[in-house]
Amino acid sequence: MPKLKLPKPPVPPLPKALSPRPRRPGGGPPETPLDTAKEAGTAIVGWVDERTSLSGPARWLMFRKVPRGTNWFYTLGSATMFAFLNQAVTGVFLAMYYDPSPTHAYESARFITNEAFLGEFVRGMHKWGSSVMVILVFLHMARTFFFGAYKYPRELNWIIGVVLLILTMTMSFTGYLLPFDQRSYWATIVGVNINGTGPLVGPYLSDFLRAGPEFGATTLSRFYAIHMLLVPGALAALIGAHLYLVTKLGTTAPPWLKAETDSELREEVA
Amino acid sequence: MAADRRQTKSKYTADRMIPGAFDGETVTRRRFMTLSAHGAGAIAASAFLLPAVGFAVGPIFEEHKLSWQDVGAENEFPDDTYVPKTITIVDAIGEAGKSTVYVRKRNAQVDTDKLPKSFEYEQYVAISTRCMHLGCPVRYVDAAQRFICPCHGGVYDFQGKVSGGPPVRPLDRFYTRTRNGRVQIGPRYSVNQELERFSPRDPGEALDGVGQYLYPSRPSVRKLSHGEP
Numbered sequence: 001m002p003k004l005k006l007p008k009p010p011v012p013p014l015p016k017a018l019s020p021r022p023r024r025p026g027g028g029p030p031e032t033p034l035d036t037a038k039e040a041g042t043a044i045v046g047w048v049d050e051r052t053s054l055s056g057p058a059r060w061l062m063f064r065k066v067p068r069g070t071n072w073f074y075t076l077g078s079a080t081m082f083a084f085l086n087q088a089v090t091g092v093f094l095a096m097y098y099d100p101s102p103t104h105a106y107e108s109a110r111f112i113t114n115e116a117f118l119g120e121f122v123r124g125m126h127k128w129g130s131s132v133m134v135i136l137v138f139l140h141m142a143r144t145f146f147f148g149a150y151k152y153p154r155e156l157n158w159i160i161g162v163v164l165l166i167l168t169m170t171m172s173f174t175g176y177l178l179p180f181d182q183r184s185y186w187a188t189i190v191g192v193n194i195n196g197t198g199p200l201v202g203p204y205l206s207d208f209l210r211a212g213p214e215f216g217a218t219t220l221s222r223f224y225a226i227h228m229l230l231v232p233g234a235l236a237a238l239i240g241a242h243l244y245l246v247t248k249l250g251t252t253a254p255p256w257l258k259a260e261t262d263s264e265l266r267e268e269v270a
Numbered sequence: 271m272a273a274d275r276r277q278t279k280s281k282y283t284a285d286r287m288i289p290g291a292f293d294g295e296t297v298t299r300r301r302f303m304t305l306s307a308h309g310a311g312a313i314a315a316s317a318f319l320l321p322a323v324g325f326a327v328g329p330i331f332e333e334h335k336l337s338w339q340d341v342g343a344e345n346e347f348p349d350d351t352y353v354p355k356t357i358t359i360v361d362a363i364g365e366a367g368k369s370t371v372y373v374r375k376r377n378a379q380v381d382t383d384k385l386p387k388s389f390e391y392e393q394y395v396a397i398s399t400r401c402m403h404l405g406c407p408v409r410y411v412d413a414a415q416r417f418i419c420p421c422h423g424g425v426y427d428f429q430g431k432v433s434g435g436p437p438v439r440p441l442d443r444f445y446t447r448t449r450n451g452r453v454q455i456g457p458r459y460s461v462n463q464e465l466e467r468f469s470p471r472d473p474g475e476a477l478d479g480v481g482q483y484l485y486p487s488r489p490s491v492r493k494l495s496h497g498e499p
Contacts, residue, residue, distance in 0.1 A: 102363035190404040197474035199484040206472050211329040216360045
């Protein structure tokens with residue numbers, strides 16, 4: 001049988017991305033795959049930005065003018081936020097092993113410390129990080145107070161900061177019970193009873209925290225839910241509002257810098 | 271009057287020259303649409319918010335069944351010192367649900383408080399170890415005939431009345447009864463400095479003077495009344 005000579009089917013056109021690039025204007029060498037790889041980042045960002053217009057807000061957030069005299073004290077807020085992020089991330093991973101039931105909580109905490117790989121380290125980061133966060137919150141608050149940075153127009157940011165402080169304290173209080181050893185059990189009994197000493201509403205508040213008149217089967221899971229769901233959500237949202245206002249209003253100059261007089265204005269007077 | 275001086279507006283949108291108004295219409299369609307959208311949103315939000323809040327708050331109003339627990343034979347308990355016994359306060363949570371209670375026989379020379387109606391035959395005193403400052407566990411020191419709290423230095427006398435430190439009222443007690451020669455421990459109750467009985471309150475809540483009104487009782491946990499034991 002003689003070989004049948006068929007005409008070659010037409011080659012489909014290459015997709016645009018694979019077709020050879022035209023020569024660059026100016027007669028440089030043609031684009032190599034290395035050049036394409038170098039521009040991949042820009043291309044991806046450009047692709048997202050073309051569809052979201054996010055680069056404007058991102059620039060607005062990140063490239064801000066700061067007053068003269070800005071110093072290391074101004075990093076306390078960021079430090080607090082990093083402490084919060086540390087708590088959030090280590091907390092998520094601790095939750096993978098932790099069991100908030102009165103009969104298993106201590107055992108699961110012991111397992112994290114003694115047996116889980118890097119468990120002692122992650123738990124230590126969470127435990128010591130909580131103290132670090134509280135300390136940083138207060139240092140940040142002191143900086144704001146002594147630099148007068150709470151004054152007009154930043155009062156609302158001070159108020160949000162106070163709510164964040166209270167939420168941080170709530171995190172400390174609810175987190176303290178979770179290891180479920182003698183210290184955390186009795187500290188929680190005392191803490192709940194302190195809440196109960198408030199006149200009129202106190203008895204209802206302590207019953208709400210304990211889920212009943214006695215420290216019972218659901219008290220621990222209640223604290224756990226407050227600690228890892230309720231308060232962190234509120235904290236994250238309020239940190240967002242806090243950062244928005246910082247960006248919107250800018251930071252203050254330290255109080256030891258005098259306001260500069262406009263030099264042109266001085267010449268006019270003279 | 272100020273109200274009369276204001277120019278009275280017609281309630282009909284047509285009279286107020288609002289474009290597109292229907293005859294007899296009093297609320298513009300735009301305003302009606304806004305209100306109904308907000309209303310629908312509020313109903314949708316409360317459909318999950320109200321049950322969730324109720325779910326979280328519900329345990330405050332839950333009734334708890336009272337139980338009587340056996341702690342020992344009648345002859346185990348002298349009237350001049352306390353015998354510590356373990357009782358279960360909350361079931362099914364292991365050691366965390368247990369508590370110590372100090373039990374002794376009533377001593378006519380010390381216990382001069384009048385027993386309430388239908389409890390005239392109560393022969394045993396059961397004292398809770400919950401410190402009335404902030405709830406730490408007190409222990410009975412026989413040599414001093416005192417209850418002493420390790421946390422903040424609360425001290426109570428032989429009857430559990432405050433003799434020093436920060437506690438605001440005497441130690442809580444439990445109802446007791448005797449069945450077939452065995453002593454049984456019932457529900458908790460709180461007392462004021464005169465050992466009058468009140469429904470159980472949390473530590474730190476005073477019951478003397480105005481305290482009993484500042485710290486209301488729980489709606490779900492009442493003092494035992496006539497005929498209940």
